[in-house]
Amino acid sequence: HGRGKYAFVGVSPLGYEGCNYWYLDEGGTVKKGDFVWGRMGRRNLEQIVTVDSVRHFGGENAPYEPSSVKRVLRIATDEEVNELLGK
Numbered sequence: 001h002g003r004g005k006y007a008f009v010g011v012s013p014l015g016y017e018g019c020n021y022w023y024l025d026e027g028g029t030v031k032k033g034d035f036v037w038g039r040m041g042r043r044n045l046e047q048i049v050t051v052d053s054v055r056h057f058g059g060e061n062a063p064y065e066p067s068s069v070k071r072v073l074r075i076a077t078d079e080e081v082n083e084l085l086g087k
Helices: 078-085
Strands: 008-014 021-024 037-040 045-057 072-075
Touching: 008 037, 021 037, 037 078, 045 078
Parallel strands: none
Antiparallel strands: 008 021, 008 045, 037 045, 037 072
């Protein structure tokens, strides 16, 4: 959806695709279908999540205050994804 100052990605825990918990991708390189590391849940544990969608917004129309949103920590490596999926 175009370019903007902020890249928000909708992520879901594995097995729960479509949940779309919104995280900020500060690098702006994450794509739909990627597996990324993020902090999830009440305990804020780092885990690999699936990227369901990516949306770009300017500062004036961001859906959430960027300073208060969880961040994508990094894209998961192929080895991490294969291990997680049992391949």
